[in-house]
Amino acid sequence: MRHSIAFALQSSLSDFFSAFSIYTDRHFEIGDFIVVGEYSGTVTNISIRSTRLKLLSGEELIFPNKELTSGSVRNFRKLEKRRITFTIGVTYDTSTEQLRKSPTIINEIVKNNKFAEVERVHFTEFGDFALKFLVSYYVTVADYTAYLDTQQNINLAIKEAFDREGIEMAFPTSTVYVKK
Secondary structure, three states: OHHHHHHHHHHHHHHHHHHHHHHHHOOOOOOOEEEEOOEEEEEEEEOOOEEEEEEOOOOEEEEEHHHHHHOOOEEHHHOOOEEEEEEEEEOOOOOHHHHHHHHHHHHHHHHOOOOEEEEEEEEEEEOOOOEEEEEEEEEOOOOHHHHHHHHHHHHHHHHHHHHHHOOOEOOOOOOOOOOO
């Protein structure tokens, strides 16, 4: 009997200290978008025993507070800027002059975007199917929709600029030479 009371008391104290830690350390607050393991959602309630998340898929998930204080929690409210890195491949018949122009074109496009800061743009690789550029920049707002809008605007502007300059984007191809 003593063991079961001690165990129940230990569990309750653990829940209480976890809730106290969440409130005092401010790991997250109601309204924050967090990721815990494979789950992501918005915090809707924090109580002494548990925290409730509204998942992106719509359902509610209830986490014991001790799980949230003993594991990793990613809090996107505290995200100030997001680093974006991607590659662009152009065809092997792109001229050297066009290759030299490309980083400048991409730099200007990113710089002219309201929520973007250029980190780097470089011709980095002779790939199997393409001459590749590494592009890296920061989106300076935490809002996910603003991030997606920024990425879309940059992608479209790069495509338009490359079309104007006659720079062709690459896709996997093979050239077969036949001897007669």
